[in-house]
Amino acid sequence: MENAELTDIHMHSNLSPDAADEPMDMAARACELGVKHFALTDHIELDEFNDGEWDYWAAIGKSKPTFEKLRAAYDGKMNVYYGAEIGQVMYDLHTAEKILAEHDYDFVLGSVHRTVHYEHMSKIPDTEFDRKRVLTEYFEEMLNLVEWGKFCSLAHITFLMRFVNIDTPSGPVTDKSKRCAAAFEVCKPIIDEILETIVKKDIALEVNSSGYRRNLGEPMAGGEFVKRYRELGGRLITVGSDAHMTDDVARDIPECYKMLRDLGFGEICVFEKKEPKFIKI
Numbered sequence: 071m072e073n074a075e076l077t078d079i080h081m082h083s084n085l086s087p088d089a090a091d092e093p094m095d096m097a098a099r100a101c102e103l104g105v106k107h108f109a110l111t112d113h114i115e116l117d118e119f120n121d122g123e124w125d126y127w128a129a130i131g132k133s134k135p136t137f138e139k140l141r142a143a144y145d146g147k148m149n150v151y152y153g154a155e156i157g158q159v160m161y162d163l164h165t166a167e168k169i170l171a172e173h174d175y176d177f178v179l180g181s182v183h184r185t186v187h188y189e190h191m192s193k194i195p196d197t198e199f200d201r202k203r204v205l206t207e208y209f210e211e212m213l214n215l216v217e218w219g220k221f222c223s224l225a226h227i228t229f230l231m232r233f234v235n236i237d238t239p240s241g242p243v244t245d246k247s248k249r250c251a252a253a254f255e256v257c258k259p260i261i262d263e264i265l266e267t268i269v270k271k272d273i274a275l276e277v278n279s280s281g282y283r284r285n286l287g288e289p290m291a292g293g294e295f296v297k298r299y300r301e302l303g304g305r306l307i308t309v310g311s312d313a314h315m316t317d318d319v320a321r322d323i324p325e326c327y328k329m330l331r332d333l334g335f336g337e338i339c340v341f342e343k344k345e346p347k348f349i350k351i
Contacts, residue, residue: 074327074349074350074351075106075107075349075350076103076104076105076106076107076320076323076324077105077106077107077309077310077323077338077340077349078100078105078107078108078109078309078310078311078313078319078320078323079107079108079109079111079151079153079177079308079309079310079340079341080109080111080153080155080179080225080276080278080308080309080310080311080312080313081096081100081108081109081110081111081310081311081312081313081314081319082110082111082112082113082155082312082313082314083095083096083110083112083136085110085112085129085132085133085136086112086113086129086314087113087115087118087123087124088113088314089112089314089315090315091314091315091316093110093136093139093140094139094140094143095316096110096313096316096319097110097140097143097144097148097150098316099316099319099320100148100319100320101144101147101148103319103320105148105319105320106148106149107148107149107151107340107349108140108144108148108149108150108151109150109151109152109153109176109177109310109340110133110136110137110140110153111153111154111155111177111178111179111310112129112133112153112154112155113155113157114126114130114154114155114156114157114166114169115157115158115183116156116157116158116159116160116161116162116163116165116166117157117158117161117162117184117189118158119162119165130154130169130173133152133154133173134152134173137150137151137152137153149340151176151177151340151341151342152173152174152175152176152177153175153176153177153178153179154169154173154175154177154178154179155178155179155180155181155225156169156170156178156179156180156181156221157180157181157182157183158182158183158184158211159180159215159218159221160211160214160215160218163218166220167220170220174343175344176341176342176343176344177222177223177308177340177341177342177344178220178221178222178223178344179221179222179223179224179225179276179308179310180215180216180221180222180223180224180225180273181215181224181225181226181229182208182211182212182215182229182230183229185204185207185208185211186207186211187203187204187207188200188204188207191204191229191230191232191233191234192233194233194234196234196235198237198242201234201235201236201237201242202237204230204234205230205234205236205237205253205256205257208230209257209260209261209264210260212224212227212264213260213263213264213267216264216267216268216271216273217267219267219268219271219273221273222273222274222308222341222344222346223273223274223275223276223306223308223341224264224268224273224274224275224276225276225278226276226278226280226281226290226291226312227261227264227275227276227290227291227295228249228250228253228281228286228290228291228292228295229290230253231246231249231250231253231286231290232246232281232284232286234249235249236249236252236253236256237256238252238255238256246284246285246286246287247285247286247287247288248287249286250281250286250288250290250291250292250294250295251292251294254294254295254298261295261298262298262302265295265298265299265302265304266302268299268304269299269302269303269304272306272346273306274306274307274308274339274341274346275291275295275296275299275304275306275307275308276290276291276307276308276309276310277289277290277291277296277307277308277309277326277329277330277338278290278291278309278310278311278312279309279310279311279312279321279322279323279325279326280311280312280313280318280321280322282321282322282325283318283321283322288329289322289325289326289329292329293329293333296329296330296333296335297333300333300334300335305335306339306346307330307335307337307338307339308338308339308340308341309323309326309327309330309338311323327351330351331351335351336350336351337349337350337351338351
């Protein structure tokens with residue numbers, strides 16, 4: 071649809087430990103590009119709260135006044151939502167639930183960025199043992215996350231495939247553009263369980279455009295995952311760029327829309343006060 075409203079509700083500003091651009095600069099770039107639905111979803115990584123490297127409490131404290139400033143600045147030009155991305159929830163469930171109880175987010179992404187034995191996905195040894203263990207842990211931790219379920223959309227379900235080769239009966243898949251399909255086949259039973267759970271709980275599935283710029287050849291989730299989600303009754307899709315700098319705001323979002331239309335989706339959603347609002351694509 072040529073007139074589909076451009077949406078980007080997954081972005082990170084300098085209120086995240088791994089991003090540097092000002093929130094107002096991210097919003098200005100989005101508005102310049104014609105984005106109509108915008109959310110900063112700065113990181114809240116529960117496994118890192120006590121390591122002292124980043125003051126999450128200070129960043130969280132700044133998030134609401136930042137949102138209010140952005141909403142006022144772009145009133146009538148762009149719909150701005152109060153968002154967050156909450157990762158590794160099960161590592162500190164008490165703190166996660168305290169944060170959610172104290173902040174009236176419109177939109178919360180749930181994510182898995184590490185597993186119990188692998189703190190840094192980019193540093194996983196490329197051995198058969200490690201490839202298999204991290205893949206198992208990744209989807210098991212994601213299943214625990216969705217069974218808890220106190221968030222709006224499951225973020226970048228194929229995030230791990232950016233870093234890890236996938237073992238199949240015919241050998242490891244090293245081509246990044248083929249890893250997601252291989253993981254879908256190898257782990258289909260637990261992936262089905264994850265997708266069935268989010269359908270049951272009315273949690274959306276994110277289509278994250280950064281998969282294109284990370285050389286996966288598709289967004290995260292990609293075609294097989296989104297198709298299966300739809301087959302299982304899923305209808306809630308959110309779309310975001312996962313931009314960590316202004317140059318990546320809204321990048322490849324139209325390509326995500328095209329993939330979704332090809333798979334039979336005529337709309338995506340955003341969240342306001344954690345309730346979905348549908349947008350035709």
